[in-house]
Amino acid sequence: xxxxxxxxxxxxxxxxxxxxxxxxxxxxxxxxxxxxxxxxxxxxxxxxxxxxxxxxxxxxxxxxxxxxxxxxxxxxxxxxxxxx
Numbered sequence: 001x002x003x004x005x006x007x008x009x010x011x012x013x014x015x016x017x018x019x020x021x022x023x024x025x026x027x028x029x030x031x032x033x034x035x036x037x038x039x040x041x042x043x044x045x046x047x048x049x050x051x052x053x054x055x056x057x058x059x060x061x062x063x064x065x066x067x068x069x070x071x072x073x074x075x076x077x078x079x080x081x082x083x084x
Contacts, residue, residue, distance in 0.1 A: 015043050017079040018069060022046045026075060027060060038065040041075070053083040 015023040028042040040062040045051050054061035067081035 014074045015041065015063065016074045016076055017082075018076060019079065021049070021079065023049060023063070023077065023079075023082075024061065029065075030062070040064055041068070 011026055011028070013026045015026055017023055024043040024045040026041055027044045029038050030040040030042065031037065032039055040055075042057065042060045043063050044059065045054075045061050049061075051061050054063070056062070063077055063082045067077045067079075068075060069078055070076040
């Protein structure tokens, strides 16, 4: 994915898979300190989402940033890349 500006990653933005599945809501991001690259999105999962195949931290799932395919009204991710 090309560069994404932080202002486009507004917190509380909905995260959705390319197949239309609602993943959840963006709560925070994990950033590499040295380079400033975004590593993961911390997402509050949708209550109906099966989170068993995602990495979890507390009540959040971690979605690798390289699974993001678009950032517009929603953050669109590729579910296959996002799962462990």
